[in-house]
Amino acid sequence: MNKGLTLVELLVSIAIFGILTTSLIGIFTSAMDAQASVLQNQEIINQASYAVEYMDRSIRMALRDDATSANGACTGVLNDNYGISANSIQFLTYDTVDGVYKCKRFYLDGNILKEQKSLNMTSASFQAGVEIASSEIKFNSLVFTVSGDDYGIAQPIVTITMDVQYNSSRRLNPIPGMVLQTSISQRNLNVSE
Numbered sequence: 119m120n121k122g123l124t125l126v127e128l129l130v131s132i133a134i135f136g137i138l139t140t141s142l143i144g145i146f147t148s149a150m151d152a153q154a155s156v157l158q159n160q161e162i163i164n165q166a167s168y169a170v171e172y173m174d175r176s177i178r179m180a181l182r183d184d185a186t187s188a189n190g191a192c193t194g195v196l197n198d199n200y201g202i203s204a205n206s207i208q209f210l211t212y213d214t215v216d217g218v219y220k221c222k223r224f225y226l227d228g229n230i231l232k233e234q235k236s237l238n239m240t241s242a243s244f245q246a247g248v249e250i251a252s253s254e255i256k257f258n259s260l261v262f263t264v265s266g267d268d269y270g271i272a273q274p275i276v277t278i279t280m281d282v283q284y285n286s287s288r289r290l291n292p293i294p295g296m297v298l299q300t301s302i303s304q305r306n307l308n309v310s311e
Contacts (some may be wrong), residue, residue: 158284158294165255166282166298169231172250173224177276178305180209181219188239192221199274199304200264201241207262207276210239229256229285256285258295277301 123131180200183193192210193201201208206225213220213235221236223244232247251257258281266272283295 155294158286159296161252161254162282162284162294162296165251166280166296169251169280170278170298170300172233173278174300174302176211176222176224177207177209177302179211180274180304181211181306183210187219188221191240191242192236194241199267200262200276202262202264205260207264208241224250224260224262226257226260229258231257231260231280254285256283257281258283273303275301275303 177200181187182197182199183190183195183201184197187210190196190198192208193199194208195201199209206223208221208223210219211222212218219239221239221241221244223234223236223241225232225234225247227247230253231250233250234244234247237243237245259279261279263277263279265275265277267274277299278301279297279299281295281297283293
């Protein structure tokens with residue numbers, strides 16, 4: 119009696135093996151994409167949290183740009199705490215290294231979040247911008263909104279809204295990203311004397 123395999127049995131077993139292999143490769147690829155997505159989302163959260171906390175510390179310590187400080191030369195408006203323009207904010211804040219107040223600016227340069235520091239209390243002497251977050255993160259938008267920046271009336275609150283996306287060569291569909299928003303109140307009280 120001959121105990122070999124027929125051609126049909128051999129083809130069926132090869133087909134079953136091919137289907138199982140293809141299924142396992144698909145499951146493995148899906149698991150790798152899911153892991154990459156989780157890691158990219160975690161990197162977005164880490165970088166965006168750092169950027170918000172970094173900006174928060176400076177924005178909280180803002181000083182009113184009045185006649186006793188820079189006379190409006192930092193914010194552009196006398197007695198305002200913050201100067202806002204498209205994708206940027208500038209204000210007077212305490213420089214712990216030099217022990218004096220200086221003009222500082224946070225802004226978007228393309229899709230990169232940057233900080234500029236002035237040599238003094240005016241916006242005329244800004245130094246070159248320095249990146250705050252990693253280049254793996256792309257900032258699609260950065261919006262600063264200030265409420266209550268009225269002289270002697272209210273305490274200003276700055277709301278930061280940013281649309282952040284992962285910027286990598288490994289593209290996932292959809293590309294990981296998120297919109298973050300936080301509000302910051304100024305520590306220096308604005309009370310009229």
